[in-house]
Amino acid sequence: SPADRANLAGVRHILLVLSGKGGVGKSTLSTELALALRSAGKRVGILDVDLCGPSIPRMLRVQDRAVHQCDSGWVPVFVGQDKAIALMSIGFLLERPDDAVVWRGPKKNALIKQFVTDVAWGDLDFLIVDTPPGTSDEHISTVEALRPFQPLGAILVTTPQ
Amino acid sequence: AEVAELRARLRAVRHTVLVLSGKGGVGKSTFSALLAHGLAADETKQVALLDIDICGPSIPKMMGLEGEQVHQSGSGWSPVYVEENLGVMSVGFLLSSPDDAVIWRGPKKNGLIKQFLRDVDWGEVDYLIVDTPPGTSDEHLSIVQYLSATHIDGAVIITTPQEVSLQDVRKEINFCHKVKLPIIGVVENMSGFVCPKCKNESQIFPPTTGGAEKMCQNLSVSLLGKVPLDPQIGKSCDRGQSFLAEAPESPATLSYRNIIQRIQEYCEQHHLQEDNVK
Numbered sequence: 196s197p198a199d200r201a202n203l204a205g206v207r208h209i210l211l212v213l214s215g216k217g218g219v220g221k222s223t224l225s226t227e228l229a230l231a232l233r234s235a236g237k238r239v240g241i242l243d244v245d246l247c248g249p250s251i252p253r254m255l256r257v258q259d260r261a262v263h264q265c266d267s268g269w270v271p272v273f274v275g276q277d278k279a280i281a282l283m284s285i286g287f288l289l290e291r292p293d294d295a296v297v298w299r300g301p302k303k304n305a306l307i308k309q310f311v312t313d314v315a316w317g318d319l320d321f322l323i324v325d326t327p328p329g330t331s332d333e334h335i336s337t338v339e340a341l342r343p344f345q346p347l348g349a350i351l352v353t354t355p356q
Numbered sequence: 357a358e359v360a361e362l363r364a365r366l367r368a369v370r371h372t373v374l375v376l377s378g379k380g381g382v383g384k385s386t387f388s389a390l391l392a393h394g395l396a397a398d399e400t401k402q403v404a405l406l407d408i409d410i411c412g413p414s415i416p417k418m419m420g421l422e423g424e425q426v427h428q429s430g431s432g433w434s435p436v437y438v439e440e441n442l443g444v445m446s447v448g449f450l451l452s453s454p455d456d457a458v459i460w461r462g463p464k465k466n467g468l469i470k471q472f473l474r475d476v477d478w479g480e481v482d483y484l485i486v487d488t489p490p491g492t493s494d495e496h497l498s499i500v501q502y503l504s505a506t507h508i509d510g511a512v513i514i515t516t517p518q519e520v521s522l523q524d525v526r527k528e529i530n531f532c533h534k535v536k537l538p539i540i541g542v543v544e545n546m547s548g549f550v551c552p553k554c555k556n557e558s559q560i561f562p563p564t565t566g567g568a569e570k571m572c573q574n575l576s577v578s579l580l581g582k583v584p585l586d587p588q589i590g591k592s593c594d595r596g597q598s599f600l601a602e603a604p605e606s607p608a609t610l611s612y613r614n615i616i617q618r619i620q621e622y623c624e625q626h627h628l629q630e631d632n633v634k
Contacts, residue, residue: 215412215457217380217490222520247491248378248524295378295492295527297534300462303493328380328490329411330459354381356590 202268203311205318206240209346211337217328219354222250225325228350233279237320240271242310243284244337245327246296246303252286262287268313283314300332307333311340359505362473365432366506368480369404371623373540374499376532377514378524380490383545383583384514385414386593387612388487391512392419393598394616396442401482404435406472407446408499409489410458410465416448420596424449432477445476462494469498473505483623490524492531500535509623510538512580515571516546517563522571529575540622541578543615544568549585550607560585581615583608 203209212225222245229239243251252258252272260272262283271281285296285306298306316322324341327333366372375388388405396403407415416422416436424436426449435443447458447468460468478484486503489495500508511532515525525542532539544567549558563570572579586608592599600609 217382217412218516218521219381247493247527248380250520250524253520253523292523293526293530295531295534297492297497297531299494299497304461330457331411331465332461332494335459335461356594 202313202315203322203344206316206322206344207320209322209324209341209344211324211326211341211346211349212352213326213334213349214328214352215330216353219352221328221352222254222325224350224352225323226251226254229280229321229323232321233275233277238279238281238318240281240316240319240322241283242314242322242324243282243286244307244310244324244333246285246298246306246333248327249284249286251282251325252284255280255282257282258286258292260287265315267315269309269315271314271316281316281319283310303332304336307336308340311337358470362470362502362505365474365476365478366484366503369478369484369506370482370627372484372486372503372506372508373619373623374486374488374503374508374511374537375514376488376496376511376528377490377521378492378526378528378531379515379521382490382514382516382521383543384490385409385418385487386589386599387512387514387543387545388485389415389418389593390598390600390612391616391619392442392444392483392485393600394613395483395485395620396439399441401441402480403442404478404481404484405442405444405487406476406484407444407448407487408469408472408495409487410447410460410468410495412489413446413448414593415444415446415487417454417596418593419444421449422454422596426450429477432475433472435476435478443478445472465494466498469495470502473502492527496531497535500537508537509626510540512540512619513542513577515542515544515568516561517544517559517567518561519565521561522565522568525568526571526575529577539577540619541580542568542572543580544582546585547582580618581611583611583615 271283274280392405
């Protein structure tokens with residue numbers, strides 16, 4: 196719907212960071228990529244769709260922040276003095292950082308759809324989407340929800356073994 | 357009726373241990389494989405290793421069983437045997453090619469897990485080890501639910517020393533509390549590295565917030581042991597060999613063996629208590 200499209204309308208490029216394998220450095224790379232792009236003067240957003248193990252907030256030292264709602268949806272957390280990185284993660288929605296998100300697929304899918312269409316990103320040069328390991332609900336839902344916005348592509352992360 | 361079916365199938369399983377972590381890539385499958393090898397070293401014990409990581413099944417490769425297929429018989433699916441007393445089941449054996457992606461949503465994954473428990477003819481088993489994917493989602497909820505038909509001795513939770521791992525592992529510990537799954541203890545993998553040349557120790561993954569030790573203290577959970585990094589571990593896994601057999605002198609082997617023994621003792625004690633209660 197036009198309303199759904201609005202929130203991603205100002206985003207120039209969407210990049211997904213994927214791996215089949217866990218613990219290879221997806222979130223680390225997503226964070227470093229965002230920081231490097233910011234240094235190059237770009238406006239960057241990170242969408243952390245790892246619902247069970249959201250690592251990005253801590254990596255950017257914003258784990259204690261909270262998100263708010265506005266008319267067009269969620270307001271992302273803005274990182275740093277210059278607010279040049281916008282971040283959305285389930286980490287911000289937890290009452291306590293150690294709370295486990297013990298959800299089955301359908302509930303995860305619903306939140307991911309919301310994260311894709313209901314975050315008021317504003318104008319971004321790059322939106323980096325960090326994913327959990329695997330090829331399951333989160334990945335299917337994220338790709339389906341992003342398809343209308345024609346992501347630039349995926350970066351695959353691995354380790355040597 | 358379903359529960360009764362599962363209960364019947366799992367009746368001959370004495371001990372069940374789940375290997376969990378909130379975090380990926382910390383060494384769950386490595387540990388599950390070595391736990392299986394370690395327990396099966398006693399030829400009088402029958403060991404079963406069930407790999408329910410449906411998207412990323414590592415166990416077939418780690419056990420040297422890539423390319424094996426599952427056979428059906430009158431009594432159900434046959435596990436693939438590494439040794440006479442060590443049987444393995446994984447979705448990896450059901451794929452026509454090892455690079456096939458299993459792109460399934462939750463319900464389909466749950467269905468396969470139930471099938472594994474219901475249709476695999478494990479026979480009499482002393483130890484059933486269940487290797488899980490990272491996270492706290494469908495696979496984890498389902499395995500706890502289905503295994504309530506039998507009983508789970510407890511969970512072994514794997515981590516590495518850094519806070520980024522621990523923050524996910526704390527969630528996993530909370531998951532265990534939530535579903536009333538006893539925690540046998542925590543294993544800290546990749547805990548330091550001793551250079552084989554100069555013998556200097558480095559912290560490749562520094563425990564910036566106190567590592568598993570501090571976390572276990574804070575959460576009143578047992579720390580089963582710390583295992584140092586050893587490049588031979590990754591090599592053995594890639595080659596499908598038992599690291600314990602390939603590198604018997606490694607400090608990592610010593611750590612693993614101590615941890616395996618503690619798990620065995622926990623299970624045996626557990627059983628004694630249960631028998632006493634009866």
